[in-house]
Amino acid sequence: MKKPEFGLLGYALLGLLHDNPSSGYALRKVVALTPMSSFSDSPGAIYPALRRLRKAGLIRGRLEKSSGLRRRQVFHLTPAGIRELKQWLALPPSRDEVMRRMDELSLRFAFMDQVMGKNASVQFLRAMERELEAYVPSLHEYLAAAKSQMPLSARLALESGVRGYETQLRWTREALAAYEKHK
Amino acid sequence: MKKPEFGLLGYALLGLLHDNPSSGYALRKVVALTPMSSFSDSPGAIYPALRRLRKAGLIRGRLEKSSGLRRRQVFHLTPAGIRELKQWLALPPSRDEVMRRMDELSLRFAFMDQVMGKNASVQFLRAMERELEAYVPSLHEYLAAAKSQMPLSARLALESGVRGYETQLRWTREALAAYEKHK
DNA sequence: CCGTGCATGTAATTCGTTACATGATTCC
DNA sequence: GGAATCATGTAACGAATTACATGCACGG
Secondary structure (H helix, E strand, C coil): CCCCCCCHHHHHHHHHHHHCCEEHHHHHHHHHHCCCCCCCCCHHHHHHHHHHHHHCCCEEEEEECCCCCCCEEEEEECHHHHHHHHHHHCCCCCHHHHHHCHHHHHHHHHHHHHHHCHHHHHHHHHHHHHHHHHHHHHHHHHHHHHHHHCCHHHHHHHHHHHHHHHHHHHHHHHHHHHHHHHC | CCCCCCCHHHHHHHHHHHHCCEEHHHHHHHHHHCCCCCCCCCHHHHHHHHHHHHHCCCEEEEEECCCCCCCEEEEEECHHHHHHHHHHHCCCCCHHHHHHCHHHHHHHHHHHHHHHCHHHHHHHHHHHHHHHHHHHHHHHHHHHHHHHHCCHHHHHHHHHHHHHHHHHHHHHHHHHHHHHHHC
16 A cells, blocks of 8 residues: 655645645646746646545635636645645655755745744755755766766756756755844 | 657657667666766666657667677667757757756757757857846846745745756856857 | 636546566676 | 676556637626
C-alpha cells in the first residue's frame, strides 16, 4: 500500500486554497495572471487535478448558487488536506531537488510562512544553503574539466546554469538575513 | 496534415547525436553524468524516444557486433534529422519561452555553435536579450504592486524568480560580449 | 441577437515514470 | 559461480496538452 502522490500542481492548488478558498476558475486565473505561470492554466489541467484532490479527501467544494451566473464550486481544504500540505512543506530540500527541481523548492517556500510559520522558513533556508554550498563547487569542477573541449556556445550555456545556482545561493543567504532582521 | 513534434528530449538526443553517433546506453550515461540531468536517463524514456526518432526517419542505427558484448546499436543523424535539428535551432526565442521554458532555450543555445555557426548564436542571444529586456521590468512592476500584501516568504520566493531572470539577462549580455571579442 | 466573460468539464493523444525482464561479458 | 557492468527493451500507470463542448448572463 503505497502513499498516493499528488503532482506539483496538486500541491500548488492546496497551497493557494489554504489561504483563499476559490473556484476552479479563480485558480486558473491566479495561475495565468501571476508569475505562477510555469503551471498550465488550461481547464484540462486544473479541473482534473481538483477532482483528484477531492477524491482523496483533501479538499471539499461548496456549491454557490447566489451570484446569478452558472453554478460554481468554491473549494476549501479539509483537515486531511491541511495535514497533507504541511507534510509536503515539512520536507527539507534534498540534494536532488536543489539540482533539478528548484521550481518545486520555490513553491514550497512561497507557502512556508503562512502555513508553517517563520521558524520553518528559516530551517528550510538553512538546509537549502547547505545543499547549494555543496553543489556549486562540484559544478565549477565539472566546468573547469570540460570547458576546453567544448564549443563556445555549449560552454556559455553551462556557465549560465552555474550562474543560476550561484544566484540562488546568494538569494538564500540574503533571505536568511532578512529573517534575522525581522525577528 | 500537421507537422509531427518531438519532445524536448527528442531534440536533446538529436543534438547529442549530431556530433557523436552513440548507442542508447551511451546517451543515457551522458544524460546521467553531465549537467543535462534535468532529463531522465531511464530506459523507459530514452529508448522509446529513439524509436520515435527512428520511425520518423531522423536517425538510423548501425548494428555493431564487433565488441564481444551484447549487440548494440549506434545511432547517427540522417539528412532529414539534420534538417529537423536545424529547423528547431533556428527558432528565435519567443516571449513565452523566455518566461517559462528557459531550459529549452539553454539547450538550443548549447548546440548552436556546432550546428548553426557563430553568427546564429549571436542572433539568438540578441533576440533573447530583447525579450528579457521587455520581461524583467514587468516582473518588477508586479512585485512592487503585490509585495505589500504578501507574507515574507512568498515575497522572497517571487524575488528569487526575478533575480533569476536578471541573472539571465546579465549572462546574455556577457555572452554577446564574448562573441564580440572572439571575432 | 451576438460577442465576450464567467464557469465547468471531457476526449484523444502523447509522454514520462516506475518497475520489471532479458542477455552477454568481465572480474573476483 | 555470483556480482557488477554493458546493453536493450516492455508494461502499467499517471498526468499534461490540445481541442472541443456546454451553459449562463450582460452589454451594445
